[in-house]
Amino acid sequence: MRVAISAAILTVFILGPGLSTADTDRFVKRQSRKINCQTLVIGNAKYSDSPLTNPGNDASDMASALRRLGFNVIVKINADHRQMDTAIREFGKILPRSGIGLFYFADHGMQIKGKNYLIPINNNIHDETDVKCEALDAERILARMEGAGTAMNIVILDVCRVTPRLMSSRQYMCHGMMPGPLFHG
Numbered sequence: 001m002r003v004a005i006s007a008a009i010l011t012v013f014i015l016g017p018g019l020s021t022a023d024t025d026r027f028v029k030r031q032s033r034k035i036n037c038q039t040l041v042i043g044n045a046k047y048s049d050s051p052l053t054n055p056g057n058d059a060s061d062m063a064s065a066l067r068r069l070g071f072n073v074i075v076k077i078n079a080d081h082r083q084m085d086t087a088i089r090e091f092g093k094i095l096p097r098s099g100i101g102l103f104y105f106a107d108h109g110m111q112i113k114g115k116n117y118l119i120p121i122n123n124n125i126h127d128e129t130d131v132k133c134e135a136l137d138a139e140r141i142l143a144r145m146e147g148a149g150t151a152m153n154i155v156i157l158d159v160c161r162v163t164p165r166l167m168s169s170r171q172y173m174c175h176g177m178m179p180g181p182l183f184h185g
Contacts, residue, residue: 035151036099037071039063040091040141044107044121046078055106058158062104071102081120084136092144101145102154109159110135116157 043059045052056077063075072094076087095101108119112128117135119125125134138157145153 036096037066037102038091038095038099039066039071039073039102039104040076040087041066041073041104042076042079042084042087042107042118043105044078044119046121047108047119048122052108052160055158058106059104062106066102078121080122081134081136084118084120088136088141088144091141092148095145095148095150097149098151100152100154101148101150102156103141103145104156104158105138105141106158107160109138109157109161111161115139118157118159 041059041063043055043057045055059075059077063073066073074087074091076083079087091101091103105118110117110119110131112131116138117131118138118141119135123130123134125131138155142153142155145155
């Protein structure tokens with residue numbers, strides 16, 4: 001099964017430039033019907049201290065695109081810690097053995113001491129010590145996905161990386177997440 005999934009995805013990437021968008025969409029849709037594909041999409045924008053404008057739209061657009069391709073999609077927009085935690089746990093329960101699991105997160109993120117964190121809305125982060133309790137370790141989603149025995153896991157973190165100090169002061173610059181323990185070979 002892993003070979004079939006990998007071959008389908010590689011075919012899209014290799015032949016992609018020669019295929020029309022409609023051809024690519026039809027191919028992926030046919031393959032996703034053969035292979036159980038589960039997706040969790042989270043987009044958080046409504047932060048009280050540092051709101052973002054695009055994550056909700058990005059998450060909705062991603063969910064729509066994946067549904068058109070035949071993926072089963074769970075969407076959470078503006079989720080707090082408990083809602084994110086519950087969504088990740090439920091996602092882990094429905095992930096298909098020998099299928100594909102895809103997680104997409106558009107939001108604020110942090111990296112502290114080599115760990116990537118996903119930031120829920122309504123958090124109470126003022127400094128580094130708050131992050132472990134108020135944010136979700138990105139490794140957690142990967143552990144759920146790996147624990148399900150899926151043939152392939154895809155994690156997309158579309159984040160604005162901030163520091164705890166800057167997040168609480170509303171003065172921040174966005175950077176990408178750093179490669180860290182989340183990314184396994």
